[in-house]
Amino acid sequence: MTQSQDGKSPPAVARIVVVDDEEEMCRILARILAAEHYDVTTFSRPLEAIAHIRRTAPDLVLTDMRMPDATGMDVLRAAREANPFCGVVVMTAYGTIEGGVEAMRAGAHDYLTKPWKIDELLLTLAKALEASQLRRENLSLSETLRRQSEGSDLLGDSAPMRTVLETIRKVAPTDAAVLICGESGTGKELAARAIHKQSLRAAGRFVAINCASIPETLLESELFGHEKGAFTGADKQKLGLVELAHGGTLFLDEIGELPLTLQAKILRVLQEREIQRVGGTQTIPVDIRLVAATNRDLQKAIEAREFRADLFFRLNVITITLPPLRDRREDIPVLIAHFLARAGRKMHKPAVRIEPAALDALQCYSYPGNVRELENLIERMVVMCDGDVIRLEDVPLDLRTARQPVATSTRTQIPQPTEYKDAKDQFEREYLLRVIEAAGGNMTEAARLSGISRRHLYEKMERLGIKPTRPQ
Ligand SMILES: Nc1ncnc2c1ncn2[C@@H]1O[C@H](COP(=O)(O)OP(=O)(O)OP(=O)(O)O)[C@@H](O)[C@H]1O
Numbered sequence: 184m185t186q187s188q189d190g191k192s193p194p195a196v197a198r199i200v201v202v203d204d205e206e207e208m209c210r211i212l213a214r215i216l217a218a219e220h221y222d223v224t225t226f227s228r229p230l231e232a233i234a235h236i237r238r239t240a241p242d243l244v245l246t247d248m249r250m251p252d253a254t255g256m257d258v259l260r261a262a263r264e265a266n267p268f269c270g271v272v273v274m275t276a277y278g279t280i281e282g283g284v285e286a287m288r289a290g291a292h293d294y295l296t297k298p299w300k301i302d303e304l305l306l307t308l309a310k311a312l313e314a315s316q317l318r319r320e321n322l323s324l325s326e327t328l329r330r331q332s333e334g335s336d337l338l339g340d341s342a343p344m345r346t347v348l349e350t351i352r353k354v355a356p357t358d359a360a361v362l363i364c365g366e367s368g369t370g371k372e373l374a375a376r377a378i379h380k381q382s383l384r385a386a387g388r389f390v391a392i393n394c395a396s397i398p399e400t401l402l403e404s405e406l407f408g409h410e411k412g413a414f415t416g417a418d419k420q421k422l423g424l425v426e427l428a429h430g431g432t433l434f435l436d437e438i439g440e441l442p443l444t445l446q447a448k449i450l451r452v453l454q455e456r457e458i459q460r461v462g463g464t465q466t467i468p469v470d471i472r473l474v475a476a477t478n479r480d481l482q483k484a485i486e487a488r489e490f491r492a493d494l495f496f497r498l499n500v501i502t503i504t505l506p507p508l509r510d511r512r513e514d515i516p517v518l519i520a521h522f523l524a525r526a527g528r529k530m531h532k533p534a535v536r537i538e539p540a541a542l543d544a545l546q547c548y549s550y551p552g553n554v555r556e557l558e559n560l561i562e563r564m565v566v567m568c569d570g571d572v573i574r575l576e577d578v579p580l581d582l583r584t585a586r587q588p589v590a591t592s593t594r595t596q597i598p599q600p601t602e603y604k605d606a607k608d609q610f611e612r613e614y615l616l617r618v619i620e621a622a623g624g625n626m627t628e629a630a631r632l633s634g635i636s637r638r639h640l641y642e643k644m645e646r647l648g649i650k651p652t653r654p655q
Pocket residue numbers: 334336337338339365366367368369370371372373374478518521554555558
């Protein structure tokens with residue numbers, strides 16, 4: 184489910200794995216830790232423990248150092264591989280601290296020498312858990328900050344994108360509901376985030392929910408929360424996403440998939456500015472700004488009685504339509520530069536560039552998956568390219584052959600009106616030039632790409648005055 188909320192989730196019960204070849208020790212530890220409400224699993228055979236750790240990636244491992252079959256160091260390595268944040272505490276039974284020190288060097292958080300006292304044990308484990316939790320939070324915080332600073336800018340300087348950016352700039356500071364339309368991958372969610380970021384609610388939460396990805400039966404309580412005992416399994420009160428978005432922005436993605444009953448409830452939120460939790464009687468005031476997105480034609484959904492007209496009119500106050508990428512090819516180079524830099528950082532290949540022929544090929548493709556498809560493509564090419572340059576050969580072949588004629592001023596336009604034969608020649612010439620370019624000048628490849636025999640290809644080139652670009 185695509186659902187994000189910028190709040191903190193309550194800490195879950197820590198899962199601890201204990202490894203000690205002495206069964207008695209395992210039993211004692213299990214009792215002590217269970218009494219502290221840890222979720223504890225014990226193993227007296229280290230190899231079994233390692234298999235379990237690999238499968239379940241626990242939060243903390245407490246392991247004996249010297250055991251038959253495998254050592255504490257083996258357990259430590261398995262734990263770190265399974266979960267880089269896993270806390271590891273080792274126990275040494277020999278009164279010596281060498282083993283412990285070695286383990287600390289290898290990344291254990293702490294060590295205990297047997298015999299330990301219970302409060303010493305509990306304190307050591309709590310500290311190790313806290314340290315690993317801190318590392319995890321720091322990492323996810325810096326990840327979030329990085330994403331926020333680099334991910335929420337809608338790039339593009341084409342005329343249709345300028346209109347979009349201008350509309351966002353104007354509507355963001357108002358509290359008006361906004362409906363964002365556009366094909367898949369055109370940047371609807373990014374636009375919704377941009378509206379939030381530029382609004383007076385920027386310090387509040389941006390809560391996103393994808394209406395299509397949650398089963399209808401769960402969606403109501405996801406959105407509106409529930410009271411304890413509202414239904415079987417509702418063992419405590421839960422706040423819904425609408426309530427969590429209080430003071431911020433609620434983003435309903437794929438609103439066209441929202442069931443009719445919930446459409447009525449969302450309409451009520453917009454009109455009355457209040458909600459009721461499932462199973463509750465109290466009305467709770469909420470102050471949210473609604474941004475919705477759809478790639479479905481809502482007018483048609485209204486005709487099919489699948490979408491409420493009154494909700495549509497409420498939402499449709501301001502509509503932003505994100506143009507498909509093929510209608511704004513001028514934006515492709517700047518997007519490529521942006522994704523190259525991003526993928527370069529991610530894949531540790533920061534210097535990757537793209538040669539003009541490859542850029543040209545990418546600019547001619549029609550991108551049914553829009554910006555997301557371009558983003559994935561660049562990432563793939565950064566991974567696959569040898570050295571620091573993406574060449575034409577690195578552009579997937581199916582994409583090169585699926586190139587569409589570019590209707591921008593950079594290409595010769597066919598003058599109108601013209602004789603059929605001249606127009607055909609002009610088209611053929613243009614076409615063959617592209618095929619040869621896509622084949623990197625290799626005529627066998629050009630013949631294969633175009634489905635024209637090599638001999639026929641040479642004849643055509645001769646007639647149209649095209650010279651091979653490289654000796655064959
Ligand atoms: N104008 C843009 N500038 C920079 N990045 C963009 C732009 N548009 C889209 N992207 C990137 O493309 C990807 C897809 O964008 P997003 O998820 O916003 O699209 P979407 O319209 O919500 O897609 P879907 O309909 O599939 O949910 C994201 O990684 C986003 O960062």
